[in-house]
Amino acid sequence: MNASPRAVDLTITGHVQGVSFRAYTADRARELGLVGWVENLDDGSVHVRAQGDPDAVESLVDWCHDGPSAARVDDVEVRDVAPESVDDFYVRR
Secondary structure, eight states, rough: OOOEEEEEEEEEEEOOSSSSSSHHHHHHHHTTTTTTEEEEEESSOOEEEEEEEEHHHHHHHHHHHHSSTTTTEEEEEEEEOOOOOOOOOEOOO
């Protein structure tokens, strides 16, 4: 029996823009079978909305604590949110 999907909003702070954080996050999320998006915010942080299998969501959250090798992650804020109707994982410009 499959668990109910989990949806989270993540705010990742540190040196996370200009280091391909969005592209690597999207690749990792797709590998995990998740849907949602990733975007840079004006304050220098990265925002992720991810939803899908709860274990896969947790794997992405764990990955975001490190991010790509060029990134320096200071903090990952995780908020559970209501799932939305999304059918892919994409990078918002």
